[in-house]
Amino acid sequence: MWGKAKDPICGVRVKKTTPYSYELNGKTFYFDSAACRQTFIDASESFLGKKRKVGLIQKLSEAGDGKRKTCH
Numbered sequence: 001m002w003g004k005a006k007d008p009i010c011g012v013r014v015k016k017t018t019p020y021s022y023e024l025n026g027k028t029f030y031f032d033s034a035a036c037r038q039t040f041i042d043a044s045e046s047f048l049g050k051k052r053k054v055g056l057i058q059k060l061s062e063a064g065d066g067k068r069k070t071c072h
Contacts (some may be wrong), residue, residue, distance in 0.1 A: 005029075009036040 004013050012032045015018075020031035024044055031037040 006030045007036050009039050 001016055003016050005016050007011070007014055008029055009031060011046050014030050014032045016028075018032065020034055020037040022029050022031070022037055022044075024042060029040060031040065
């Protein structure tokens, strides 16, 4: 449980002891903020069966207005 993980939304490295985590299909995801956690929950279907090389925020930005969004 100790160690670090990468926030799948913004790509920030976080400690696995963060209070912001979410389990999906038996895998625990860790987040740097409540906003990132909620973004993940709202778009969790996009994470099923896929590996992400960049954060979801960047993907959403590219699909939207082109402006990079932040979670902090």
